[in-house]
Amino acid sequence: MCHQSVGLIQSIIEKAGIPTVSVTLLREITERVAPPRALFVDFPLGYPLGTPDDDLLQTRIILAAFQLLAERIPPAIIRDFDVARNSWNSAHRGSDEN
């Protein structure tokens, strides 16, 4: 139920006026809850930012998520994080994440 809880909290914060983005490990649930912006990461449950102690990967995921804040909404956005393609540098430059 973590993904529903995240989506609901996110939607309430967004409604209060602060832009939000979430990470999702279960696309099917996030599609149903439909929060404003979500980055789908292809990792097991319990590993939203990838790998423990992998500072670079965690930073890349965070940057890719924050990039979604610049996207026009509605409708709700669920974008894939591409582990192979996304690099810290390309994310930092603002390249498209899809």
Next chain:
Amino acid sequence: MANISDLKLAYQVFMKAYPYRRVDWRPGARLKKPLCDARVAVVTTAAFFRPDQPSFDTSIRGGDYSYRVIPIDTDLSTLGIAHRSDAFDTRGIASDKNLALPLDRLKSMTTGAVLGSVAPRHFSFMGSIAAPGRLIADTAPEVARMLLDDEVDAVLLTPV
């Protein structure tokens, strides 16, 4: 890879039949300044709590809808984890809390001038809330008000 079909059969049955809730967030909020000037905060449902805070109550029917405030100066290695769900592997967040509450990563990003600043308060829920009425009516709006009080510009949320 996480799919509903990868979970235990009992979870699959529950999750496919469950009437998921939505909250209407439209029209949506806009980032009012560049990230390099923005103050950011994290909300996680990893059920982290500090040693000086009560744990979450796993006996509450429908799920514990409370939250714990995690100040920015918290030593992440001291955080406890209340989650008892066997739907996911807790070893990752147990060994590196940044995996769900990436305060060290965000601090590094401010040093590199990628982000403006990290908010003074961050928030932890226990995500296993099957009956989210009080979450929607009470605790999530409380957290939103605190984020506004802290003049937060953007929020990152992480499930487990």
